[in-house]
């Protein structure tokens with residue numbers, strides 16, 4: 001065979017075939033990343049209750065409980081290990097070392113256990129040189145750490161912003177995002193830079209969710225706690241900060257008002273219900289942050305209410321917003337859902353019982369960002385009480401009811 005004809009008939013087609021194969025593999029990989037977090041991620045995170053007091057035993061027991069309590073089947077699939085899982089030093093090759101006392105069999109064994117329960121696993125690190133609790137950060141090790149996480153089989157990475165002096169957030173998070181993509185395993189990338197450099201303006205293609213505020217606290221339901229060099233925000237005050245950001249959320253890119261405090265602190269049943277309802281109205285990631293081994297049946301019932309979760313997980317992926325305040329200072333929030341339905345929340349933030357009288361026939365529910373509206377002035381629709389799971393009349397009559405202090409009425413308007 002002539003050298004030229006061998007080139008044309010064997011080598012060239014083989015090269016082309018290899019190139020095509022490469023393109024196909026990359027397209028399949030890119031597709032896997034595109035399909036991450038099409039609805040807000042749900043799971044459990046160790047930080048709110050345990051801070052750095054974490055261990056193999058805690059994670060295994062939490063995984064067991066996520067299954068036996070029904071939380072996994074209600075949608076809480078990501079078990080995320082927050083700060084404090086590492087040793088204070090990297091090894092001589094620069095790899096992160098899991099704390100050998102907290103995790104005597106390493107992290108991979110814990111991840112395998114969590115996976116064997118039908119759950120996904122998340123880890124925490126930080127874009128800066130140190131994590132917020134002082135463990136080794138990822139700065140300068142982005143590709144190395146991402147490769148290691150992919151080898152271990154993690155599914156979710158929460159990436160914090162402590163010890164980040166001199167760094168540009170967009171650049172730092174983009175570097176880690178590229179490192180994750182290069183490592184090839186589809187990992188949900190959760191940006192945790194507290195909204196400081198407005199990630200909603202640049203992070204849509206960097207990660208799947210971004211924190212919008214400083215840390216949540218269960219110390220109070222409606223206050224900002226001054227901690228000296230930083231502040232912590234109660235569920236109601238976080239909600240205020242997140243409200244205006246509703247145009248930026250959508251499938252695969254969520255505003256994150258931080259993990260849930262349902263079942264923590266001294267919240268009443270009504271407060272827990274209102275907090276959870278409002279996270280659903282905001283299409284927020286639902287990361288439980290309570291001690292599952294001590295969870296009361298009421299807390300479990302709130303966290304696993306399928307009607308409320310369905311509002312959060314609605315496939316339109318629209319974040320609700322505040323429509324108005326009623327005469328009794330009840331906040332009215334609206335969230336368009338698929339099939340022309342709407343969720344409406346009447347939140348009594350005040351400390352007195354509210355007598356609600358809401359006249360539908362004067363109202364138009366409108367989300368001008370997503371060009372959706374429901375005109376209630378001439379057409380009437382059936383209403384359902386979401387928590388009670390029962391009909392609540394029609395919009396042809398004013399809604400008259402009593403809402404206790406710090407509680408909520410959550411309804412769905414059912415378009416035919």
Ligand code: GLA
Pocket residue numbers: 047082083124131132133160192214215
């Ligand atoms: C920051 C984050 C928290 C938590 C801690 C861990 O404060 O915002 O959610 O991850 O760090 O140290």
